[in-house]
Amino acid sequence: MNVATxxxxxxxIRDLHAYYGKSHVLHGVNMExxxxxxxxLLGRNGVxxxxxxxxxxxxxxxxxxxxxxxxxxxxxxxHKIARLGLGYVPESRDIFPAMTVRQNLLLGIKDMRxxxxxxxxxxxxxxxxxARRADNPAGVLSGGEKQMLTMCRTLMGxxxxxIIDEPTEGLAPLIVQQVGDMxxxxxxxxxxxxxxxxxxxxxxxxxxxxxxxxxGEIVYGGTPDDFATRDDIRKEWLEV
Numbered sequence: 001m002n003v004a005t006x007x008x009x010x011x012x013i014r015d016l017h018a019y020y021g022k023s024h025v026l027h028g029v030n031m032e033x034x035x036x037x038x039x040x041l042l043g044r045n046g047v048x049x050x051x052x053x054x055x056x057x058x059x060x061x062x063x064x065x066x067x068x069x070x071x072x073x074x075x076x077x078x079h080k081i082a083r084l085g086l087g088y089v090p091e092s093r094d095i096f097p098a099m100t101v102r103q104n105l106l107l108g109i110k111d112m113r114x115x116x117x118x119x120x121x122x123x124x125x126x127x128x129x130x131a132r133r134a135d136n137p138a139g140v141l142s143g144g145e146k147q148m149l150t151m152c153r154t155l156m157g158x159x160x161x162x163i164i165d166e167p168t169e170g171l172a173p174l175i176v177q178q179v180g181d182m183x184x185x186x187x188x189x190x191x192x193x194x195x196x197x198x199x200x201x202x203x204x205x206x207x208x209x210x211x212x213x214x215x216g217e218i219v220y221g222g223t224p225d226d227f228a229t230r231d232d233i234r235k236e237w238l239e240v
Contacts, residue, residue: 007034007035008069008070009032009033009034009035009067010033010034010035010037010068010069010160010161010192011032011033011056011066011067011068011161011192011194012032012065012066012067013029013030013031013032013052013056013064013065013066013067014030014064014065014067015028015029015030015064015065016028016029016030016052016055016062016063016064016065016066017029017062017063017064018048018051018052018054018055018060018061018062018063019061019063020051020060024216025048025051025216026048026051026052026055026216026217027215027216027217028064028217029048029052029064029213029216029217029218030218031211031218031221033161033192033194034192035160035192036187036190036191036192037192037193037208037209038183038187038192038193038195038206038207038208038209039193039194039195039207039208039209039210039211040195040197040203040204040206040207040209040210040211041194041195041196041197041211041213042197042198042200042203042210042211042212042213042237042238043212043213043214043237043238044214044237044238044240045198047213047214047215047216048213048215048216048217049165049196049213050091050165050166050196051216052196052213053088053090053163053165053194053196056073056081056086056163056194057078057081057082057086057088057163058073058075058076058077058078058080058081059078061075062074062075068081068084068085068086068161069084069085069160071084073086082110082157083110085158085159085160085161086159086160086161086162086163087154087155087157087159087161087162087163088154088162088163088165089150089151089154089162089163089164089165089167090150090165091165091166091169091196093143093146093147093150094150095138095139095141095146095149095150095153096138097137097138097139098137098138098139099137099138100134100135100136100137100138101130101133101134101135101136101138101141101149102120102134102135104138104149104153105120105123105149105152105153105156106120106156107153107156108152108153108154108155108156108157109156109157110157110158117158117189118152118155118156118158119156120156123152123155123156126152126182126185127148127152127182129144129145129148130145130148130149130152133145142175143170143171143175144171144172144175144178144179147167147168147171147175147179148178148179148182151164151167151179151182151183151186155186155191159191160191160192161191161192161193161194162186162191162192162193162194163193163194163196164183164193164194164195164196164197165196166196166197166198167179167183167195167197168180168197168199168202169198176199176202179202180202180205180206183195183202183206184205184206187206193206195207200238204224204227204228207224208223208224209221209222209223209224210222210223210224210227212227212233212237212238213237214236214237219233219237220233220237
């Protein structure tokens with residue numbers, strides 16, 4: 001995807017810091033996402049990737065600047081951030097297990113009076129696994145199906161940018177491929193994506209640009225092609 005460089009970023013993060021108690025987790029993170037762009041945020045566990053996502057969404061108190069569509073959102077309540085057009089798919093795959101798949105999808109709609117780009121039938125058409133279980137309790141879904149449901153529910157809120165945290169964690173290889181295909185479909189619809197992911201095969205297949213995080217800050221940024229030539233970055237910051 002070619003992204004114009006003469007327009008304002010969809011999301012711009014400048015000198016972002018965050019703490020858990022006295023523990024300083026983010027140390028001046030700088031990154032940006034352009035409209036329609038897919039960014040992969042890579043790094044080992046514990047370096048601050050999920051904390052970055054939570055700070056953007058207001059679930060962790062941020063220190064620094066977070067501008068979304070030109071508006072400063074640092075310090076806003078998370079429900080206000082979501083209503084501005086930011087969607088968030090947490091690693092925990094939170095669903096309402098006693099409610100049906102269809103009811104879970106309905107909960108994602110932010111404004112019943114205004115139709116968005118996505119509707120329930122589109123979600124079910126895109127993902128036959130969910131369609132077959134549309135009227136079943138969501139608690140009976142497999143891990144991969146719960147991940148798909150969580151992403152679909154977030155799309156029902158009509159986000160301009162969606163943050164997806166570790167969507168393939170713990171999934172079987174076939175389901176990993178299906179989740180990757182789903183994220184690619186979301187990108188084709190023009191939704192900007194921040195993908196927090198460890199599996200390079202998925203991240204590099206989908207992303208327009210890559211950021212690598214280490215010790216709470218961005219240590220590398222570039223295209224997937226550039227990244228493929230940087231054995232030094234992979235060895236120092238990604239390989240175990």
